[in-house]
Amino acid sequence: MLEEVIFAGFGGQGVLSMGQVLAYSGMIEKREVCWMPSYGPEMRGGTANCIVTVSDSEISSPIIGRFDTVVALNQPSLDKFQSAVKPGGTLIYDSTNIIDPPTRTDIDVVPIPASEEAVKMKNTKIMNMIVLGAFLEKRHAVKIETVLEALRKVLPERHHHLIPLNEQALQRGGELANAAVPVA
Amino acid sequence: MLEEVIFAGFGGQGVLSMGQVLAYSGMIEKREVCWMPSYGPEMRGGTANCIVTVSDSEISSPIIGRFDTVVALNQPSLDKFQSAVKPGGTLIYDSTNIIDPPTRTDIDVVPIPASEEAVKMKNTKIMNMIVLGAFLEKRHAVKIETVLEALRKVLPERHHHLIPLNEQALQRGGELANAAVPVA
Amino acid sequence: MEKSMQEIEHHYDEMSIVCERPATLLDTRMHYCPGCGHGVAHRIVMEAVEELGIQEQTVGIAPVGCSVFAYHYMNIDMQEAAHGRATAVATGVKRCHPDKYVFTYQGDGDLAAIGTGETIHTVNRGENILIVFINNAIYGMTGGQMAPTTLINQKTSTTPYGREQQFMGNPLKITELLAQLPGAFYVTRQAVNTPLNVRRAKKAILNGFKYQKLNKGTSFVEIVSNCPTNWGMKPVESNKWLEEHMLPFFPLGDMKVPSKEDIEHA
Amino acid sequence: MEKSMQEIEHHYDEMSIVCERPATLLDTRMHYCPGCGHGVAHRIVMEAVEELGIQEQTVGIAPVGCSVFAYHYMNIDMQEAAHGRATAVATGVKRCHPDKYVFTYQGDGDLAAIGTGETIHTVNRGENILIVFINNAIYGMTGGQMAPTTLINQKTSTTPYGREQQFMGNPLKITELLAQLPGAFYVTRQAVNTPLNVRRAKKAILNGFKYQKLNKGTSFVEIVSNCPTNWGMKPVESNKWLEEHMLPFFPLGDMKVPSKEDIEHA
Amino acid sequence: MAKVRGDVSIDIEKCKGCELCVVACPQDALALSRDINKQGYHYAVLVEDVCTGCTNCSLVCPDAVITVYREDKKTGQKVPVAEIRNVTGDIKVTVGTEEEAGA
Amino acid sequence: MAKVRGDVSIDIEKCKGCELCVVACPQDALALSRDINKQGYHYAVLVEDVCTGCTNCSLVCPDAVITVYREDKKTGQKVPVAEIRNVTGDIKVTVGTEEEAGA
Amino acid sequence: MGELRLMKGNEALAEAAIRAGMDAYFGYPITPQSEVLEYLTREAYRRTECTILQAESEVASINMVYGAAGTGARVMTSSSSPGISLMQEGISYIAGAELPCLLVNVNRGGPGLGTIQPSQGDYFQSVKGGGHGDYRLIVLAPATVQEMADFVEDGWDLADKYRNPVMILTDGALGQMMEKVELREQRDRGARQIPAWATVGKSKDRERNIITSLFIQPEEMEQVNLRLQEKYRLIEKNEIRVQEINTEDADFIIVAYGLSARIGRKVMELLRNEGIKVGLIRPITLWPYPYETIGNAAQHVKGFLSLEMNAGQMVEDVRLAVNGRCPVGHYGRMGGIIPSPEEVAEVIKDMYSKINH
Amino acid sequence: MGELRLMKGNEALAEAAIRAGMDAYFGYPITPQSEVLEYLTREAYRRTECTILQAESEVASINMVYGAAGTGARVMTSSSSPGISLMQEGISYIAGAELPCLLVNVNRGGPGLGTIQPSQGDYFQSVKGGGHGDYRLIVLAPATVQEMADFVEDGWDLADKYRNPVMILTDGALGQMMEKVELREQRDRGARQIPAWATVGKSKDRERNIITSLFIQPEEMEQVNLRLQEKYRLIEKNEIRVQEINTEDADFIIVAYGLSARIGRKVMELLRNEGIKVGLIRPITLWPYPYETIGNAAQHVKGFLSLEMNAGQMVEDVRLAVNGRCPVGHYGRMGGIIPSPEEVAEVIKDMYSKINH
């Protein structure tokens, strides 16, 4: 099994942490994992992304150009990375703030109104967990239970009361993923 | 023809300049010449020396360990370099300020009371020219006339009135060299 | 608070422009974070160049810091210097072209940490250049580490518990030091957090350029600025913090101004 | 003037020694030129170490300069630092061994030219060390080039026509700058050209060592000294020149002294 | 409606929504739009026709995207504008929350 | 001969003949020898038995080769000297020019 | 088994330093390694009371390291390419004074300010001596976050064993990426005893200690140089580390270190699936270099490819090792671009076919 | 024929710089090359009004050179080993920004403070890049005071031709010794025209000029690197300089540069007198290196000796050139000691006999 995914969006949308949660979960499931953030002054521009690889065998390069899955949380990221999805791969994006939707037809395009949903769930911070839920539903890279275990491990005690909310978010993301209709 | 000589003494005794005059003269006589000074903090100690090579063929190393002639103007220099005279070579030294005279018997030892003589000639500055005269008399590396020509070229106009005095000194040095009796 | 919803109809054609982006500042989006003082500082430097009409005689030196890309925005000949060495580079330029207007634009890490030696000796030689010093009390570009100008107890990524004088020393008032040097001709500290301060800062920059004509020494303009991103604040807050914490320690004002004679003697 | 010729008979055995080479100064011939102030400076530093009985707790840092071989003479543990970096090296030592007495011994080129950045930041951090600064207004070791402290119009091998402010800048009074820094605890300028000044200089060195116990900041002792060889003078003349030319520009005296509280609070 | 004496044009695609102009405006004439530009920022817009052309907003704007206009007092005459920046006029401007917007 | 109150011993082989002690001596008790040591320097010597043990010479000596002695006032008692430096006593001391020396 | 964590390479390195009983760290921020200093300022002092100091520059850092190392302290600094260049004088002094310490270069793309992206462009500087004079650094090249952690203590131990500076040469990708890492136990700082040569105050019972690299007399200086060279020969004899994969039956060998070696391994797998018998040699110590391992392999293979993230640097050492016995090629990407296994595979197939015809 | 003088190498170099139309010199004193700055402060400004500035350090010097070179000025700096190490970051920037300038290293013995005596210990640093990243300096190695003078203008011309820094790598002996030297005419400083890329003020008729080595996007940075590499290949093609003596009939060849080449020549004479057919190859450009010349010679000789004043650095390039075709030895002295022709002759006889049996 090998999953190569990139999470991209604005800083503050929690793209780096959702990647870390995935990597940590992979580690719990005894997989080889690698998490590689974009770094340096691009951050100034406000955009951020991270590449996560989860694999059964040794991982070679942490930086890759084509992905099984691209998760884009804003327009610039969508524009930049939609072409990097491998044919037959998956493109998940937050449809709330997208003006020009993706155009590719050779891949599985999954629009998720994540921000909108997060507002409905009264906590914009969990937007990334909704998206992660959609990702898991589509790619089965790791089990949801593992993610929750990971959260218990990485979140400081004082935030553990949020775990149920995160669980809902993951679930909701899964549902949205199944309900998703690509705007073709 | 190849002459490898070292001039050694205190700074201020004019060892460097006598070497330069010799080198310059060699150049006038269309020889290959090389002048190599000791440099760096030894100068602090007050001692100075320069190696001069005059040759008909290309000169390889400017720094050498054994010499045809050693010219020593003080005790430390004499102690340091007398062993560096090639067998059959020449050792010229200012006998005025020497407490322990040289001991080697396999070389031509030429004591010159240069400082004393300079005092007699009422100009201590020309001590080095007296010694140079002795050197020329013994080794014939270059002609005295050439040295005088060299002096005319290197000395600034305002010092040209000293050239006759220098000539006397060179001559006197030659005489002393012939008169010299090694203290065995 | 309530706001009217209809779009305001504009009347541009009935009026004249009283303030706009200077032509010397290229019309490209700057990479700076929202609300970053570097943008304002860039603009006033370029406004000065435009107003003095010296675009063709000006050479700017960019530092290593967030403003490393100054040359992407300033429409003049520029050199990108190694970290901390902008004033040495400027010296190289100015000594070869004494007739040009030469300035450096440097951050606090660049000018007052790694570049301390170059800064002090350039000013001590009285190199006839303008040094624009952007003091935001932090290393912006590298992600918010302690700067020489970081305040006591200020939290940064390398002073996670606040800067402790005991271990990390004191915020360095390098501008005060430089004002002591005979080579310094004009030394002032300004800010760009309010419209008034922006006006004053621009005036200082204008002086810094003008004085190069006199060939009497170095002009040094410190600009106290913000770093919303690494201070972890919204731009508006960051300017408040700047006013409440930085300005008391780095008071604004002139530290060394040319005498009448200095200026007339030209 | 006439002098009696017979050899004086000595009476050592009837008296006690009131002044002699300190045991902490090794009994080897120093490589310094005749009359060089480095020798006196070495001696008083080592006298201080002996009198305070801290030979076993002292680590000295030698510079690159004529005093590069200080460790040949000072009978203590020493490190030879890269040119200008003595205070950084001292920082490394002191931070690992806060209980030791650490001092640097540096020339003007070493401390105030290439080492400017390290010097300023070490004092600004208030590293709890003693810095001994030998200012002889020249680069001695390398043969008499201009130093940052070389006086205007002073001839050196790189200012053959005298130092011109216009091209080579001003003599740098780095000690005055350092005195401004909060990290500086004790800053003074001394000389070793007369018996009285030697006494005072030694007192200053003693203070510099003592204050390390208080852990309150950096002690900095400048010693205005001579360089007969590169000044091209006899030692006696050189001291006269020092008095007539250097001291007016580099006036002797304390620039920053601890307050009573500072000292009692320990 | 207040007599117009000043006006601003904002290059909203370069605006980063830092809000510095908003707080700098003595007339309280500016606000951030609820919509975002291509960069994802809530850009500044003139929301009250009370601009005096004081240029404060423009002075503090880090991205130099505000052009300020003013009625030319001396001549009283209306001076034509050199050039108008690439302001995309067709962007609907709504401020505050949905609800308010609906009001 | 003046009542001896002080004395100096000079390590003449390390002396560099800088003359600083000579000018520093308030008693004018020191001078440079006409002879040179192994290093070639005219070394300093005590030439007048008027030393007060004021230590001035020793303080300014860059090579730390002067040991100063003084009669112990407090006790009045003659304290034996710890150790005497390697002064080669057998060196003949002449000062000034040949002629003077002859006088 | 030790504690398992998901960590960034830079943080794993910093954590390992604390656990290895570090006494002092001096450094200056630079991307992509600022996390080292940042992590240490958060963690180190509180846990072991060791010294962590942000210096005013890399020049100051390396000379602080000199001073601390001179007292026998377990000390390190870290930086990235431009900062390491500034340290070259200090490094040469440290090598000349034979001071044990750990230097970390998280290599980014050069020359000049270049890019902050990963690179292997500093190979020459690290192994041939970027500073002046004849000296050598022991250079360790980790390929995983695990090794980023492990080589810290290993490096210090080597440094102490030979009184020689050790460099960990890694890159921006290894520094920034997270992988799982198993951490060693916390060493007690007190345990290490201060070496006899350290300058910590001259006790009555010994001669004074002097830390210096200055030997003004040529004869003396030459003796020092000869002693250094002897030491280097000894290190070459004892400390070479290299990893060989599938070299026994290989017809063609990829030589690569650090991150490139991971790519190389993937390339090997791809090509073996296509029936080309490719092996991999990964030098772990870049100095001393595994000339012999490569030389032996050269007896029975048809060719080598040196795979690097630079314009061709280590390839010179591969050629020296192969010494003409078969063709040696180089493939590299620059500017922060990591070659993809696929493109490298193509290069090798191409070269391989040429060799066979 | 030009003016004939007896001059020190350092002074000949300084005089040649004035005559070549130097616009600016920035430097910091260090033995054994301080005479360069000293001579220039005496002579240069008065004669050509060029800029001569004693900087506060070598770091400042090299960055002043960067600034001046960025305006298209004919600029140089000089130093010796430790000072050159301090310049490594600046040199890498200059190479990255492609600024033409002249750097002079009067090599002394290292590592560290070492000794002020002559050495060739900085060969690696000069030719493999002491700074970070993939870059090259054109390195010229004079062997006589005459070449100390000649290579100054030649160096600047090469620098201008390729927009690349050029280094003159010499040593303390060549710098301090006096030989006769023939000087070229004084060039008119005004004559050289300012290049189009220079930052001297953006005139209306052109885009602004930017001097930088920063290219944050990997793709862009790689393009810059590839362009640099292309330039380096071109230089390797056009600018190799090498002197061959008695190589045609030689059975054994000494490879040596700079002062060592003079020793090597004497060794050759000694051995030819003894009937051993020895030849000499003297690389004049150390980069680009005369691999081909040496490689060709390797076809017909029995062995090589790389004669250096170091522990064995250039020998690696000789081996790369010979590529296993015959044995390559190294002989070197260190710490400022210059090998005597006699001792080297013994070494070769010994090696030679071993080869023959």
Ligand SMILES: Cc1ncc(C[n+]2csc(CCOP(=O)(O)OP(=O)(O)O)c2C)c(N)n1
């Ligand atoms: C030699 C060197 N050391 C360190 C760095 C990393 N670096 C880049 S910018 C910077 C400091 C930036 O801070 P500042 O100068 O205050 O500028 P700001 O970003 O705050 O405007 C540092 C340390 C570098 N590029 N080169």
Ligand SMILES: Cc1ncc(C[n+]2csc(CCOP(=O)(O)OP(=O)(O)O)c2C)c(N)n1
């Ligand atoms: C990096 C470096 N640059 C230059 C030098 C050469 N150098 C040795 S000592 C010295 C200056 C000595 O002057 P100062 O510090 O005033 O000491 P002094 O000899 O006058 O006591 C210089 C420039 C060096 N050794 N290392």
Ligand code: SF4
């Ligand atoms: S990091 Fe700080 S200084 Fe840099 S651009 Fe962002 S706000 Fe400005």
Ligand code: SF4
């Ligand atoms: S050169 Fe000057 S400073 Fe150095 S030892 Fe001689 S007199 Fe003293």
Ligand code: SF4
């Ligand atoms: S100040 Fe400028 S960038 Fe900031 S919100 Fe206002 S217009 Fe936009």
Ligand code: SF4
């Ligand atoms: S010009 Fe003045 S009044 Fe008009 S919007 Fe800007 S700040 Fe407000």
Ligand code: SF4
């Ligand atoms: S001061 Fe010292 S060195 Fe100088 S002459 Fe007197 S005794 Fe000799």
Ligand code: SF4
């Ligand atoms: S101790 Fe005083 S009196 Fe005696 S010799 Fe010395 S200076 Fe003169």
Ligand SMILES: [Mg+2]
């Ligand atoms: Mg800053």
Ligand SMILES: [Mg+2]
């Ligand atoms: Mg000095």
